[in-house]
Amino acid sequence: MASNVTLIATAAMGIEAFVAREVKDLGYEDVKVENGRVLFEAPVSAIPRSNLWLRTADRVRLLVGRFKAYSFDELFESTKALPWEQFITEDGEFPVIGKSVKSKLYSVPDCQSIVKKAIVERLKQKYGVASILKETGAFYRVEVAIHKDEVLLTIDTSGSGLHKRGYRVGQGEAPLKETLAAALVQTTNWKPDQPFVDPFCGSGTIPIEAALIGQNIAPGFNREFASENWNFIQDSHWDEAFQEAEDCANYDQPLDITGSDISHEMVEIAKTNAMEAGLGDLVKWKQMQVKDFNPRKDNGYLIGNPPYGERMGDREEVENMYRDLGVRMRDYPSWSVYILTSNEKFEKFYGREATKKRKLFNGFIKTDYYQFFGKKQ
Numbered sequence: 001m002a003s004n005v006t007l008i009a010t011a012a013m014g015i016e017a018f019v020a021r022e023v024k025d026l027g028y029e030d031v032k033v034e035n036g037r038v039l040f041e042a043p044v045s046a047i048p049r050s051n052l053w054l055r056t057a058d059r060v061r062l063l064v065g066r067f068k069a070y071s072f073d074e075l076f077e078s079t080k081a082l083p084w085e086q087f088i089t090e091d092g093e094f095p096v097i098g099k100s101v102k103s104k105l106y107s108v109p110d111c112q113s114i115v116k117k118a119i120v121e122r123l124k125q126k127y128g129v130a131s132i133l134k135e136t137g138a139f140y141r142v143e144v145a146i147h148k149d150e151v152l153l154t155i156d157t158s159g160s161g162l163h164k165r166g167y168r169v170g171q172g173e174a175p176l177k178e179t180l181a182a183a184l185v186q187t188t189n190w191k192p193d194q195p196f197v198d199p200f201c202g203s204g205t206i207p208i209e210a211a212l213i214g215q216n217i218a219p220g221f222n223r224e225f226a227s228e229n230w231n232f233i234q235d236s237h238w239d240e241a242f243q244e245a246e247d248c249a250n251y252d253q254p255l256d257i258t259g260s261d262i263s264h265e266m267v268e269i270a271k272t273n274a275m276e277a278g279l280g281d282l283v284k285w286k287q288m289q290v291k292d293f294n295p296r297k298d299n300g301y302l303i304g305n306p307p308y309g310e311r312m313g314d315r316e317e318v319e320n321m322y323r324d325l326g327v328r329m330r331d332y333p334s335w336s337v338y339i340l341t342s343n344e345k346f347e348k349f350y351g352r353e354a355t356k357k358r359k360l361f362n363g364f365i366k367t368d369y370y371q372f373f374g375k376k377q
């Protein structure tokens, strides 16, 4: 049985460094960052822990093998040589999905069926099964990913993507992915006792993620994971990981987080989502236009994902709104402001040059995360 495993935390482009930081914070030192993923060596117990705790990763995959293949024979033989029986039980169900980019083996259906055949053969040999494998037991989604002839064979340990925390029951037109919202919060130096406002809260993703971070609540605490029924992960690893999450949560940490939106309907949706996240009335919600923003405290953080004005007809209104925000924030120099938008002229409308900018993808939309540091008082 494997004692150490190699895990791959997949991440949206631009988010890898956040994921690597989180992996290190979990105590795993052997971390390698590649495009769209973070690889790390860790004990088996890292599967429950990383699934429960990683806020910015899309999912956690178990690496079974990595090799070059230029022919179907090579793909078959190298796949069959891997120790699949260490992970997949005799009755395990293991569909194979695939992708191939810039590689000699470009037919994804063929690659999938070859990998499937190779694993079947390996398992039949190892388990001494002469007839067909039943595949009635635990579920293991295998992925064959080929890039420039390099094959990566992994098993998905997460199930649904890690952004699915289990709290989003309602959403608006352009909700932010929870993983990206967590990264936006983690970019800042916000401390849980400082004021935090999202004046474009929509369905509440940013304030909810901030509250979970503020009270150190594991983002995966309210959901299930594909690997919970896997044999090679002892139940005690899962129990300990959930217990650790319970012990680390700091429900007594006071928070000063507010989410507001111009739309009454969105505010109601945000409130429902926060309830679902178990936050009760820890976050304050209110209907408000951003131009009426009027904080009573100093040294706060405003973090928002306003409309981008990409649709014809919206642009002028959105740009005026950016202007209003800039004018408003001039009265609050101690506040730090963080805005995610695809509008390349945001600084011009806001009326100030950003202290820092960071390129991030919001889904397929190229955005900048504009950061204006406040003058602390």
Ligand SMILES: C[S@@+](CC[C@H](N)C(=O)[O-])C[C@H]1O[C@@H](n2cnc3c(N)ncnc32)[C@H](O)[C@@H]1O
Residues within 6 Å of the ligand: 171, 172, 174, 175, 176, 177, 199, 200, 201, 202, 203, 204, 205, 206, 260, 261, 262, 263, 266, 288, 289, 290, 291, 305, 306, 307, 321
């Ligand atoms: C891109 S959405 C935010 C999505 C949110 N981050 C989420 O995850 O659901 C932008 C939000 O800004 C709100 N909004 C538009 N104009 C506004 C204004 N002038 N003042 C305050 N909110 C506004 C919209 O109602 C919308 O909910």
